[in-house]
Amino acid sequence: MSNLSSPRPTKTPTAIAQIGRLERVTLGERVHTELRELLMSGELAPGQRMSLRSVAETLGVSMMPVREAVARLVADQSLEVLPNRAVRVPLMTRARFRELTAVRLAVEGFAAEQAARSRAESDLAALSQFEEAFLAEARDPDPHADRAVRANKELHFAVYRATGLPTLVGIIEGLWLKIGPVLNFDLKASPERLRTGGATEHHRHLVAAVNAGDAAGARKALIDDIEGAASFIESTGRLLD
Amino acid sequence: MSNLSSPRPTKTPTAIAQIGRLERVTLGERVHTELRELLMSGELAPGQRMSLRSVAETLGVSMMPVREAVARLVADQSLEVLPNRAVRVPLMTRARFRELTAVRLAVEGFAAEQAARSRAESDLAALSQFEEAFLAEARDPDPHADRAVRANKELHFAVYRATGLPTLVGIIEGLWLKIGPVLNFDLKASPERLRTGGATEHHRHLVAAVNAGDAAGARKALIDDIEGAASFIESTGRLLD
DNA sequence: TGCCGCGATCTGTGATCACAGTTAGACTGT
DNA sequence: ACAGTCTAACTGTGATCACAGATCGCGGCA
Numbered sequence: 001m002s003n004l005s006s007p008r009p010t011k012t013p014t015a016i017a018q019i020g021r022l023e024r025v026t027l028g029e030r031v032h033t034e035l036r037e038l039l040m041s042g043e044l045a046p047g048q049r050m051s052l053r054s055v056a057e058t059l060g061v062s063m064m065p066v067r068e069a070v071a072r073l074v075a076d077q078s079l080e081v082l083p084n085r086a087v088r089v090p091l092m093t094r095a096r097f098r099e100l101t102a103v104r105l106a107v108e109g110f111a112a113e114q115a116a117r118s119r120a121e122s123d124l125a126a127l128s129q130f131e132e133a134f135l136a137e138a139r140d141p142d143p144h145a146d147r148a149v150r151a152n153k154e155l156h157f158a159v160y161r162a163t164g165l166p167t168l169v170g171i172i173e174g175l176w177l178k179i180g181p182v183l184n185f186d187l188k189a190s191p192e193r194l195r196t197g198g199a200t201e202h203h204r205h206l207v208a209a210v211n212a213g214d215a216a217g218a219r220k221a222l223i224d225d226i227e228g229a230a231s232f233i234e235s236t237g238r239l240l241d
Numbered sequence: 242m243s244n245l246s247s248p249r250p251t252k253t254p255t256a257i258a259q260i261g262r263l264e265r266v267t268l269g270e271r272v273h274t275e276l277r278e279l280l281m282s283g284e285l286a287p288g289q290r291m292s293l294r295s296v297a298e299t300l301g302v303s304m305m306p307v308r309e310a311v312a313r314l315v316a317d318q319s320l321e322v323l324p325n326r327a328v329r330v331p332l333m334t335r336a337r338f339r340e341l342t343a344v345r346l347a348v349e350g351f352a353a354e355q356a357a358r359s360r361a362e363s364d365l366a367a368l369s370q371f372e373e374a375f376l377a378e379a380r381d382p383d384p385h386a387d388r389a390v391r392a393n394k395e396l397h398f399a400v401y402r403a404t405g406l407p408t409l410v411g412i413i414e415g416l417w418l419k420i421g422p423v424l425n426f427d428l429k430a431s432p433e434r435l436r437t438g439g440a441t442e443h444h445r446h447l448v449a450a451v452n453a454g455d456a457a458g459a460r461k462a463l464i465d466d467i468e469g470a471a472s473f474i475e476s477t478g479r480l481l482d
Numbered sequence: 483t484g485c486c487g488c489g490a491t492c493t494g495t496g497a498t499c500a501c502a503g504t505t506a507g508a509c510t511g512t
Numbered sequence: 513a514c515a516g517t518c519t520a521a522c523t524g525t526g527a528t529c530a531c532a533g534a535t536c537g538c539g540g541c542a
Contacts, residue, residue, distance in 0.1 A: 024324060026495065028312065052524065062497050067524080071269065071309050072316050076411070083265060084504060085523045103408050106351045114347075167344050167419075170317070171412050178408075267525065293494065303527050308494085325534055326493045 027061055028068035034059065035069055039078055039089070040176050041149050042184025049088040078177040092182045094239040100179045101230045105223055108160070108172055112206065112222040113215040115162040123162035124211060130155040131207045138194045145188040155203060159210060159222075183229060186236055198228050268302055269309035275300065276310055280319055280330070281417050282390050283425025290329040319418040333423045335480040341420045342471045346464055349401070349413055353447065353463040354456040356403040364403035365452060371396040372448050379435045386429040396444060400451060400463075424470060427477055439469050 035055075038044050052070060056063045070087060073079040080090045115123075134151040137144065153176070160169045187193060202225035209217035233239070276296075279285050297307045311328060314320040321331045356364075375392040378385065394417070401410045428434060443466035450458035474480070 024322070024326075024494095028495085029316075032316070051522080053522085063524095064496050064498090068309065068312050068495095070524095072313055075270075075273070075313050081265070081524070085265075085525085086504090087524080099406055099408055103406055103412070106355075106409075107348065107412075110347045110351070165340055165344055167340055167416075168347075171344070171348075171415070174412070175408075265524095269525085292492080294492085304494095305526050305528090309525095311494095322494070326495085327534090328494080 026068075027065035031055075031059060031061065031065045032069035032072055035073060036078075036173075036177060039073075040153060040173075040180035040184070041146060042181055042186075042188055043146070044089050044181055045185045046089050046091050046181050048181075049086055051087065073177070076174055076177070078174075089181050090178075091240055092179075093241045094234070095241060097179070097182065097230070097233065097239055100175060101226065104172075104175050104179070104226055107168070107175065108156075108226065109219045109223050111160045111163050111165075111168055111172060112210070112218040114165065114168075115159045116210045116213050116215040116218040118164050119162045119210055119213065120164060123158055126158045127155070127162070127207050127210065130158050131203055134203060135200060138200050145191045145194075148191070148194055149184045149187060152199070155207075159206065159218075162210065182233060182239070186233055186238060190236070193232055199225060202228060267309075268306035272296075272300060272302065272306045273310035273313055276314060277319075277414075277418060280314075281394060281414075281421035281425070282387060283422055283427075283429055284387070285330050285422055286426045287330050287332050287422050289422075290327055292328065314418070317415055317418070319415075330422050331419075332481055333420075334482045335475070336482060338420070338423065338471070338474065338480055341416060342467065345413075345416050345420070345467055348409070348416065349397075349467065350460045350464050352401045352404050352406075352409055352413060353451070353459040355406065355409075356400045357451045357454050357456040357459040359405050360403045360451055360454065361405060364399055367399045368396070368403070368448050368451065371399050372444055375444060376441060379441050386432045386435075389432070389435055390425045390428060393440070396448075400447065400459075403451065423474060423480070427474055427479060431477070434473055440466060443469060 044050075052063050052066045055070075056066045059066070070079060074081055074087070077090065079087055081087050130151060134148065134155050137148040137151050157169065157172075160172050163169070193199075202221050205221035206218060206225065209215075209221055285291075293304050293307045293311060296311075297304045300307070311320060315322055315328070318331065320328055322328050371392060375389065375396050378389040378392050398410065398413075401413050404410070434440075443462050446462035447459060447466065450456075450462055
């Protein structure tokens with residue numbers, strides 16, 4: 001092809017140079033995202049089994065990308081493969097639930113603190129927006145549990161992202177991946193918790209504290225939120241052991 | 242085969258029942274362990290490149306298990322694949338180093354606290370043992386950096402395991418995987434830090450505080466240790482940006 | 483000398499095949 | 513009626529093949 005446009009641009013034009021390198025997103029990555037969303041939103045119940053081939057067929061891809069995605073989830077114990085070679089969402093014992101909750105209190109509590117200290121302007125704007133979205137769902141006389149779950153997740157992670165510590169956000173995502181199935185699957189089973197639980201109040205306190213730069217207040221609000229949800233789950237008696 | 246021993250044991254004997262289900266360890270898992278060890282002990286320098294095929298050949302396995310292991314490490318950013326499809330140990334910018342250090346201070350600091358509170362007898366015994374091992378290496382006139390690195394790691398993780406929170410230990414492993422190449426590669430380059438740095442004193446304080454159940458003291462000792470190592474790394478001026 | 487083009491080689495990713503191990507169910511012999 | 517046996521289908525894991533894209537080196541043109 002001859003050069004029709006400009007006199008020999010050997011250097012890359014600044015207009016092109018500033019678009020940044022486009023990241024390569026593999027099929028396995030996309031399958032992982034898909035499965036992660038299902039787990040975190042509680043659309044897969046604990047004990048739910050799946051097969052690589054059926055997932056591959058459902059998603060219209062080969063078995064290969066599914067293998068990679070599932071392998072990652074198995075590696076961090078968000079899924080498990082039984083000695084029978086069956087893949088399933090892990091069951092949750094009371095002991096494991098309490099362990100995860102303890103770690104969440106520490107890690108997410110710190111994140112809330114940090115978010116209140118070094119809060120980014122752009123994240124703050126999103127915060128109130130997500131809070132309202134959650135409120136709208138909670139007040140809905142016929143609440144869509146899945147939308148409420150999503151709104152709750154987005155509010156929390158807006159706070160976590162405001163820490164400016166992407167590594168920390170990644171860690172918390174891993175925790176939600178493990179606890180999501182229990183937390184949100186039970187929430188969907190009993191949506192009345194949306195109103196009776198203090199979730200909306202905890203969220204209000206949380207957002208207010210972060211906006212005000214009140215680290216201790218933010219931590220307390222978030223801990224209250226986690227503990228409220230945890231005691232609700234424990235009260236349902238669906239945990240093992 | 243006829244039954245020579247007992248009258249028709251239709252139930253599984255308790256002697257067999259209590260051995261527990263044996264876990265399936267795949268080749269991919271073993272490759273992952275191998276690579277993880279190399280990263281955490283600083284035997285792979287930042288920027289170091291590798292190819293799936295060469296690793297597979299070195300380890301005497303097919304490319305498949307290597308793919309799985311590398312995919313996991315890439316997923317949590319312990320490795321990265323460039324747009325050129327080249328896999329390498331990520332470079333470390335000053336900003337990223339500080340972010341990782343901030344998260345480590347929070348997470349590992351909490352772990353030290355928790356270890357001092359709920360300390361397990363078995364872990365306590367190991368603690369002093371690992372501390373002595375580290376001391377021995379530090380005092381060695383011709384210290385083997387790799388053994389010192391390993392002793393340091395084992396001491397820290399003995400503390401973390403004493404929390405009784407395996408999830409937390411996993412999180413910290415992920416952090417060490419990311420920061421290990423910088424931390425330990427530089428340590429090997431300048432082993433004099435073993436004596437001049439306050440590492441041995443911090444370790445002494447840490448072990449003493451954990452043994453005494455002094456949560457705040459344990460946290461402080463560990464934070465001092467991390468910050469000491471971090472400021473050493475920053476002073477070497479090998480970080481990017 | 484400097485620049486461009488072409489081809490051999492190597493890269494990770496995706497698809498397909500092969501296989502050992504497990505499971506479920508029909509069947510058989512007692 | 514029941515315990516044991518065998519077969520067919522299905523599981524995840526590992527190996528191999530196929531491929532698009534990137535890199536590097538050699539050669540030729542200006």
